[in-house]
Structure formats: structure tokens, C-alpha cells
Amino acid sequence: MINRRASFGLLATASLALASNASAQNTQSCAVFTPASQASATPESALQRLKDGNARFVSGSTVNCDLRMQVKDTATQQSPVAVVVGCIDSRVPPELVFDQRLGDIFAARIAGNFVNTDILGSLEFATKAAGAKLIVVLGHTECGAIKGAVDNVKLGNLTAMLGNIRPSLEKLNYTGVATSKDKVLVQKLADQNAQDAVALVLRKSEVIAELVAQGKVKIVSAMHDISTGRVSWFA
Numbered sequence: 001m002i003n004r005r006a007s008f009g010l011l012a013t014a015s016l017a018l019a020s021n022a023s024a025q026n027t028q029s030c031a032v033f034t035p036a037s038q039a040s041a042t043p044e045s046a047l048q049r050l051k052d053g054n055a056r057f058v059s060g061s062t063v064n065c066d067l068r069m070q071v072k073d074t075a076t077q078q079s080p081v082a083v084v085v086g087c088i089d090s091r092v093p094p095e096l097v098f099d100q101r102l103g104d105i106f107a108a109r110i111a112g113n114f115v116n117t118d119i120l121g122s123l124e125f126a127t128k129a130a131g132a133k134l135i136v137v138l139g140h141t142e143c144g145a146i147k148g149a150v151d152n153v154k155l156g157n158l159t160a161m162l163g164n165i166r167p168s169l170e171k172l173n174y175t176g177v178a179t180s181k182d183k184v185l186v187q188k189l190a191d192q193n194a195q196d197a198v199a200l201v202l203r204k205s206e207v208i209a210e211l212v213a214q215g216k217v218k219i220v221s222a223m224h225d226i227s228t229g230r231v232s233w234f235a
Ligand SMILES: [Zn+2]
Pocket: 087, 088, 089, 111, 112, 113, 140, 142, 143, 144, 145, 146
């Protein structure tokens, strides 16, 4: 069943009308973003789109679009509405978690969803150059990279990589030696790390800070609970 509605400037197609039992949550266009529909989206509508998509994901009412059609429709252009910085964890692919498809969102994935120069450049491309309206830093529960940072794991290039997360740990109050057996501390660090990434983007990227100040782009952090699939948004 393909559900369509008029959204983001896209016209609903009468012959593919809403299913009779469609709720607001599971109505989602299968039409790919175009420069026009991207331009008519706002940071708020992009955020709502991801919130609605996650609600569908959680409730098991994800949209089944014809991906081959979307391949065809995105063959010559892309105009994604958002960009997500997420972890490489196999359980948190942004497109699935937010029930999005081809051409909808950029995804930058790195263990521990921190932000470095390369990720900043990717975000600047996604927003300033390619027109995305929303940046989401998406952390998740039970993150192996976060646990590794708590345990101060030393292993090959992982040592330096985890060094990107350790500054957030140093902000947290804990007694004794930090250990990933402390589930509360692990989650506190996941929360802190995601929120610190947003602050770092605004501090280190003049390009994005300007877009945000102009109201053209919004940047938020969120936490994905891998036990429920639900994404909670930080204020
Ligand atoms: Zn992770």
C-alpha cells in the first residue's frame, strides 16, 4: 500500500489516495525530494518529518515505497531535507529509524557519533551546498564506542578515535574509576556526547553557525533507545 499526502510542496496523487485506515502518522509521500520541495521545506517541517517517521518505525507502520522508482527519480539529482550524524552501530541506521528512503536524508556515520573536521565538512556540504534544513546528531543507548570511551580502551586507531569522546566524559561527575559496567554513567555520556557535538558544530563551523543564526538551518540532538526504536529529542 502506498500512502501519499500533500507535503513539502508535493502534490498528492488522487489515484493513490490515502488508505482508509491511514492515520496522520503513517501518511508519507513516496515522491522524492526535488529542489522545489526541498526549498519549500523548513527546519521545523524537516524535524516533524523525522519525528513522524520515527513514530511509524516504532509503531510498525513504516511506508513501503517502490525503491526502484526512487532510484530512477533520484538518478540525476538529490535534494535531501536533513542530515543525520549517527553511530555505525548496526541497529541504528538513520534511514530505517526515521522511515526515510532514497534522496530524503544525508547520513554521516561514525562510531560514537562525534564530530570532527571531516564530519563538519560533510555537514557544511549537506547544508550550505546541498540545501538540507536540519542537522540531527543521533546518539543511541548501549553504544559500544561510548562504553569504550568510558573504559578508556587502548587499541590501534581506536585509541585516538575514542579520544574524541573522552572530553564529554570529563564533564560528568563520577567517583572512582569510570567503568562501562556503570550503566547510568554510560547513558549520561551518550547524552552528553550528543549534546556536545551540537555545541561543537556551532563553535567550529562558521558556515553552519551563520545558517542557524539566519533561521535557515536547525541543529538538534537526539537519543535512540535501541530497546524500543524510539528517538527522544533533547530540548
Ligand atoms: Zn554506537
